Amino acid sequence: MEIKKIAVIGAGTMGNGIAHVFAQYNHYVYLIDISKEVLDKAINNITNNLDRMIKKGTITNEIKEQTIKNITPIIGIENFNDEIDLIIEAVYENIDIKSKVLQSLKDKASENTIIATNTSSIPITKLANFTNRPENFIGMHFMNPVPIMKLVEIIRGYMTSQETYEKIKDLILKIDKVPAEVNDYPGFVSNRVLMPMINEAIYCVYEGVATPENIDTVMKLGMNHPMGPLTLADFIGLDVVLSILEVLYEGFNDPKYRPCPLLKKMVDANKLGRKTGEGFYKY
Numbered sequence: 372m373e374i375k376k377i378a379v380i381g382a383g384t385m386g387n388g389i390a391h392v393f394a395q396y397n398h399y400v401y402l403i404d405i406s407k408e409v410l411d412k413a414i415n416n417i418t419n420n421l422d423r424m425i426k427k428g429t430i431t432n433e434i435k436e437q438t439i440k441n442i443t444p445i446i447g448i449e450n451f452n453d454e455i456d457l458i459i460e461a462v463y464e465n466i467d468i469k470s471k472v473l474q475s476l477k478d479k480a481s482e483n484t485i486i487a488t489n490t491s492s493i494p495i496t497k498l499a500n501f502t503n504r505p506e507n508f509i510g511m512h513f514m515n516p517v518p519i520m521k522l523v524e525i526i527r528g529y530m531t532s533q534e535t536y537e538k539i540k541d542l543i544l545k546i547d548k549v550p551a552e553v554n555d556y557p558g559f560v561s562n563r564v565l566m567p568m569i570n571e572a573i574y575c576v577y578e579g580v581a582t583p584e585n586i587d588t589v590m591k592l593g594m595n596h597p598m599g600p601l602t603l604a605d606f607i608g609l610d611v612v613l614s615i616l617e618v619l620y621e622g623f624n625d626p627k628y629r630p631c632p633l634l635k636k637m638v639d640a641n642k643l644g645r646k647t648g649e650g651f652y653k654y
Contacts (some may be wrong), residue, residue, distance in 0.1 A: 374456040374542050378403060380448065380472055385459035385489055387413035388517025391420060394441035395434065395518075396546045401453065403445045410444040417442070420518055447473050455480070457542070459511060461489040464614045469493065478503070485535055487511040491611075492562050492618040493554045494639055495528035505530035509539055512559060515549075515607070521549045524559050557622030562615050562620035570631055572600040572614055575635040576651070583651040601651040605644030611636050 375398055379390045382404035390402045390413070404410050414604050421435040445451050458476060462468050469488065480486055488498050493620050499505035510526030523543045527536055536552075543550040553559045558566065572586050581589070587599020613635065619628035636649065637643075644650030 372456060373540070374485070374538060375399060375455075376453065376455050377401070378451060378453075378458045379461055380458065381405075381461035381463075381489075382409050382413035382444070383461070383463070384515060385513060385517065386459075387416050388420075388515065389459055389461055389489065389513055390442055390514075391417045391438065391518050392546055392548075395421075395430070395438045397437070398441065398546075401445050401451055401455070403448055403451055404590050405447060407444075407446055410446065413512040414439070414442070414444060420516075424518070443554075448472070448479065451479065455484055457485045457487065459487045459489060464491060464493070464611055466493055466497070469498060470501045473498060475640045477503045480507075483507075485509065485538060487539065489513055490548055490617040492558045492566075493556055494622065495526045495531070499528040499530060507535055509535050510553075510555070510559070511543075512553075512561065513541060514561070522561075523548045523550055524553045524561060525550050526553050526555050526559055528555055544643045558615065558619045563619065566612065566619060567627060568637060569600045569604045569612055570628070571605070573631040573634050576601070577631050600601070605650035605654075606647055607644070607650055608640050609643045609650050 377393050377398050378401040380388050380403045382402050390400045394400045402410065402413060404454060418439065421438060424430045425432060458480060460469060460472050462472055476486060484507065486502055488510055489512060490498065490510060491512055495510040499508040502508050504526060508528055509531050512524035512526065514520035514522050525536065525539055540550045573580055575586050576583055583601045587601050590596045590599045613630055616628055616630040641647055644647045645654050648654050
């Protein structure tokens, strides 16, 4: 079975990026969310990103038009009724929200439909329990911003079939991404390594070791990172950083993943980074 029709559930930053990439590589994409406002914003973001690519000379105007044409916005999962090859869940990083979405797909997915999650930290085997075909369930962890970043972590659940894995690996190669197979542990590889670094940088602020600017300067110029950990935290969203750290802390029961109290306080104050206009920096 060739994967051609794809449904992406969740039209936020990750969802609209995933929809953009698949549509650009000539897949037919249903982009699903609960409100017209969110979907309109998603299509606008995709259009703006395509315009930037045209200015850089990486795509033509014809590719832009075809990409937009390949995307059909749909309000509500209940209004999505087509035969789909792949469904990608890309909603907020919260197991309660994800479980409700996955349970609602039991009557939407055919016997051969693959269901994937873009979770960045929650174990795939746990999420597979909310579906009726865990052998067809897999993790596809795209990096942000999706149209630019090459990596996709592929995470098998305990029951994921070899056939499902091979189809997803082949699909990722077809959209010019680089697949990395990862075993199913909290945080996988990317966030298991990244989040403790960000958390430690936050502890450095909390303990008065250095300012956010100087911490980021050390990591950029001393470690050759393109972006400092606190700038990156603001870009990801401090609420998302906290959520991932809590998954790691609970999953491993290890104090090295304990979220910094300053991070919790900033999330409580709704200082979440770029999306609220203030985090460790003001925007």
